[in-house]
Amino acid sequence: MSKRIRLTIQYDGTKYLGWQRQPIGKTIAGTIEAVLEDITGENVTLIGSGRTDSGVHALRQIAAFSTSSNHSPDIFMRALNSSLPEDIKITAAAVVDSGFHPQYDAKSKTYFYIICNSEVLSPFFYRYCCHLKRPLDVVKMTDAAKCFIGKKDFKSFTASDTDIKTTEREIFSLNISLMEHVELLGTVIEGNYIKITITASGFLRHMVRNIAGTLVDAGYGKVDTLRVIEIINACDRTLAGKTMPAKGLFLENVFY
Incomplete structure (x- = not known):
């Protein structure tokens, strides 16, 4: 059986x-x-x-x-x-249950993206974060993050070669946190680490990494909140930030 x-x-x-x-x-x-x-x-x-x-x-x-x-x-x-x-x-x-489907039964998922925003990246973390030496403005990133909350068409933030029926998704939360150090087995590793955490009903291909790239643009003053809203509404991938490196992205949890 x-x-x-x-x-x-x-x-x-x-x-x-x-x-x-x-x-x-x-x-x-x-x-x-x-x-x-x-x-x-x-x-x-x-x-x-x-x-x-x-x-x-x-x-x-x-x-x-x-x-x-x-x-x-x-x-x-x-x-x-x-x-x-x-x-x-x-x-x-x-x-x-025999009918359980890990993808279709999921109510939401959480991903996070890690950026090391320091001059030096610890060799213990280079495989798990994107290294950006130039300081980012976390306040500007946080303001921009608020623009993504809600049910929207995220076509501007999916891979350009995506062929799916709908690019509408609902983002429930998008938080930016700054960690001035991290701990490894009880030992403090110095450095500024920015964590971008997103919970949504589902995700498009490259969606988190493209949103992270746009938030980095906000952190560098390249776009403001009004421009982020314009980018979302335009449904044009070429207007959003670059796709951030895969190594900084983690699937944290799946909720049923």
Whole structure:
């Protein structure tokens, strides 16, 4: 009898070509599917809550697969973690309703983007943030962030080659926080780190990174709040900020 297993997954996306399995190249889903097929002896399709791009990380990606295996969720979790590489780990596993769909059942998701805004970037964090040496005005970034709240057409902030039915999404919150240091295993690492946290009903391809790029423009005084509103309303990708590097982006949580 088939059952549905839900997985909670953490990964460092640095060495992977994104979430979705590709014909050529190493991906997060493809790596996990290969291990699941070894465990079950079945062809396994792993469905995630969303397709993170190449180089993007996740603290709590949700995925699910169906199997006829008698293994318990705990056995699946232990077997997966013993075979998966060190940069992909399963943090929870559970049996769920057979109709559970990680993407379509999600009510909202939270991503955050990290910028190191100091002269020197710690070698312990270079894989997980974008380094901008020139000081950013966090107050201007915060003012600009307010323009994005609500249900809007975010066509200006999606990848130019996106082919989807609608580019309307609802952003519930968008917060900018400044950290004057971070802690690593109880040790303080000096430096200014800016964290952009976005919770929305869903996200378009490159949406968070393009919004982050526009907020950086605001932080450098290149655009003000009126201009940000114009960019949103124009539905023109060429008017928004640049796509920020993938390495600073994390999928933080998925809510059901």
